[in-house]
Amino acid sequence: MCLAIPALIKSIEGKEAEAEIGGIIRRVSLWLTPEAEVGDYVLVHTGYAINVLDQEEAEETLRLLEEIAEIGGDEG
C-alpha cells in the first residue's frame, strides 16, 4: 500500500506533470510537491508525487554501501 516509485519529471503543466518510470510515461499530480522541477526524480504513490528524491543522498548512500562492501572484502 505504501508502494511509491521513483519517476523522472519530463514536463510540467500547472499542478500536473508527465513523469517517466523505466520507459513508461505517466501523468502525475504535483499537489503534494509544488516545488518539483523538470529533471527532478519524485516518489510517485497512487498517481501523486509525495516527495522529491534527493539524488545526492542516493549517491552518498551507495558510496557508503560500497565502502562497507570493501571492508567486508578486506576482512573476508
Place this chain on the structure above:
Amino acid sequence: MKFITEFRRADLAEGLISQIHRRSQTPVRFMEFCGGHTVTIFRYGIRQILPSTIEMVSGPGCPICVTANADLDKAIALAHVPDVIIATFGDMIKVPGSRSSLQQAKADGADVRMVYSTMDAIKMAEENPTKSVIFLGIGFETTAPTIAASVLQAEDKRIRNYYVLSLHKLCPPVIRAILDSGEVKLHGLICPGHVSAIIGSHPWEFIARDYGIPCVVSGFEPLDILQCVDMLVDQIEIGESKVEIAYRRGVRPEGNQQALKLMAQVFEPCPATWRGIGEVTDSGLKIRKEYQHFDAELAFDFDPGLPYEPSGCICGDILRGVKTPFDCQLFAKACTPQYPVGPCMVSSEGSCAACYHYGRDFEG
C-alpha cells in the same frame, strides 16, 4: 530503473550481510511495521540470511489488514446504495467482511470499480454526473494526503458527486498502543519509509525516548532493509537508542510540509478501530466540518449490519506480532490466497500472503 536497481546490487548486499554478521552479538527482536517492508523481507529471503541473533517479527502496517470488519461492512453497505459507484484500490475488493465482500457485492450487481489513483475517481465523478462516486479512503499517512488533495480538487472544480469514506489510519499512535500492551518485547523498529516521507522522522522520537527502542527509517529495496538492520544492530551494540534515517534519499526529518498541510486542512484525528488491536485514540482521520459535504458516512443512508469475526482466524494476533502465520490453524489449509478467511491473506502486503507466496517451509 534508476534509484531501484542500484539498491538491489548483490555485491553491496554481501558487504552489508557480512557486516551485520560481524557486529551482531546480542540476541534481538526487530519489528518491521510496514507491509511493504514485510513483502521485501520475504521476497528476497532476508530472514534466511540474517544471523541467528536477529529475530524478525511483522507488525500491523498493512492498512487493508487492519481495517476492521465493521468498517469494511460500511463500504459494502454503501456499494448497495442505488446510483453509487464505489471507487477503490484493488486490494480491498477481495477482502472478506462480516458477511460479504466488495467482490461479492459486485457480482450481486453493485458498481465497484478498481482505480489506481484518486485522480481516476475524480474523473469518474465528472464522467458520471448522475451517479455518486464514493472513494474508499484506506491507507496511512502516505495515502491520506492524496485523498485530501482529491477533496480539495473536487472543491475547486465544484464537483458535487464525489465522496470519501475515510477509513484512514495513523501509525505512531498504534505503535505506542502495541508497545504499551507489552505483548511483544521489541529491541528495534524498522520505521515505515513512505509514511516517514510524509510525516518525517520526529514523530518516531517518542519510541526511542519513552521506550528506549532504537528506530531506523528504511526504504523498500533489499539493500535498504539490510542497511536499516545494520544501523539498528549498531545502536544495540553500542547501547544507544535514537531515531535515524537510513532512507535518506526519500525522507527528510521534517517530512513533506505541503502534504501535512493539506492533510490537516481536510482531516482531523479521531479514534479508530484496528483489527486485532481494538480502538486506539487519535489513530484515525475524520473529514473536517468544512468539508463534510464530501463525507460518505454523512451523505448516505445505509446499514452495515452487526460486525462478525470468523472463528479460527488469528489475524489480530499476527498483526500485533504475537503470533506468526505458522501458528494459525487455518494458514495454508483452510485459508489460502485463493480462499482467504482473513485479510492478512488477501492483501498483497499481508504477512500471511507474503509468507504463503515466498516464505513457506519447503516441506509445507
Place this chain on the structure above:
Amino acid sequence: MKDRILLAHGSGGRLAHELVEKSFLQAFTNPILAKLDDSAVFDFSGRLAFTTDSYVISPIFFPGGDIGKLAVCGTVNDLAMSGAQPLYLSLSFIIEEGLPQSELGQIVDSIQNTAKEAGVKIATGDTKVVNRGSADKLFINTAGIGIIPQRVDISGSNATPGDRVLLSGPIGDHGIAVLSQREGLRFSTQLESDCAPLNSLVAEMLEASPNIHCLRDPTRGGLATTLNELAKQSKVSIRIEEEKVPVREEVLAACEMLGFDPLYIANEGKLVAILSAEDADKVLKAMRENPYGKDASIIGEVRAEHPGRVVMKTCLGASRIVDMLVGDPLPRIC
C-alpha cells in the same frame, strides 16, 4: 450498416456465403478449404498431435498483434510444445453483431500472414454471428493438427533430476502490452506483445538434440505457473536464479508500478525447455540463432528433493518459493 457484420452473415444464407467467399476463402487460399466440403479430408501416417483453444482477448487489437495472430500462434505453439510440426488449423469465428467489416478484414489478413509464416493451412472453418452484447466483438475457437517426428518424446512428466531449464527470452511482454492498451499506459518506446509462432524454433532445437524432455509455453499464469506445472507433473523440483531470468525494463517498471510480479505475467512467444545437461549448450546455441530465441538463457536446473516445488535464488543469494498463480491479475489476456 453495409460495413458492419450483421446477424444474417452467420445464418448460412447468401450474406454468409458472400462473407466466406469474399473474406475468408480469398485470404486463406488452399485446395482443402476451397472444396468447401463439410469436413476437411487428408491422409496421415504417424503420431498426431491435436489441440484446441479459444481466444477471448480484450481488446482485440493490441500493440504487436491482434486476436487473429494470437489464435494462430497459440494453436501452432501448443502443437510445437509436443514437438509436432503443425499442419492444419480449424478456425471458428463467433462475431458480435455490429463488428465493422474492416476490423474483421484486418484480423483475417493477420491470420493469413501468421499462418503463412508458420507454414500451416486453415483447412476448415465456421462462422456464427450473435446478438450485440452476447460476445465481446469477436471470439475465436481453433483446433490444430500436427505430426510428431519419430524419435521425439516430449511430455511434462519427463523432467529428470540434473536436467537444465532453458528460457527463450524476456518474460512479461504480452501481458503488459495488453494491459498498457487497456489502462492507457504510455511508453516512450511502445512495448509490444511477443506473440509469435515458435514451431521453427522448436524444429531447430530438436535438430540440435532430440533429447528434449519437456517444452511448454508460459502463457496464462506466466513462467511461475508453467514451472510449477512441470515440477508437479514430473514429480521433481525446479530451482531457478532470479538474475538469469530476463525481463525488459519497461515490463519491470509496469510491474513495479502496478504491483505485479513478471513471473506471473502471460507470454505468447516464449518457451521453456527442459533437457539433459550435456545437450544444454548445443540447444542454447541453436535457440540463439533463431530470431525468436536470440535472448535465450539457461535459468535453472531440475532437482530430486522437494518434488512439486519451484524455488528461486534471489539476487541476495537467499532462496524463496515461487508459487503458482492464485486468482487472475490480468483477466482476459488470451
